[in-house]
Amino acid sequence: MDDFTGVLIVAIVFSFIAFSVYMQHKTERFKAGVDDLEMDLSKENKSLKERTEALEQRVQVLEKIVTGKEYQLKEEIDSLT
Numbered sequence: 001m002d003d004f005t006g007v008l009i010v011a012i013v014f015s016f017i018a019f020s021v022y023m024q025h026k027t028e029r030f031k032a033g034v035d036d037l038e039m040d041l042s043k044e045n046k047s048l049k050e051r052t053e054a055l056e057q058r059v060q061v062l063e064k065i066v067t068g069k070e071y072q073l074k075e076e077i078d079s080l081t
Helices: 003-032 034-067 069-080
Strands: none
Touching: 003 034, 034 069
């Protein structure tokens, strides 16, 4: 047996061991429901982003109302009475 064959056998053995450890880790994650949890968190994150965008739009509308001339005029009239 030459050196290359020995190195190849060792590489195959270590590759198999690494693959086995990886598959065991994936199996444990699946059993623990980590993947489902990640999906739930992703959905919640998307929902929160949509809600934040809606709130930002509402704030922009309120800023337009408050900084508008009609609102300022009304405030000046109210302060005179």
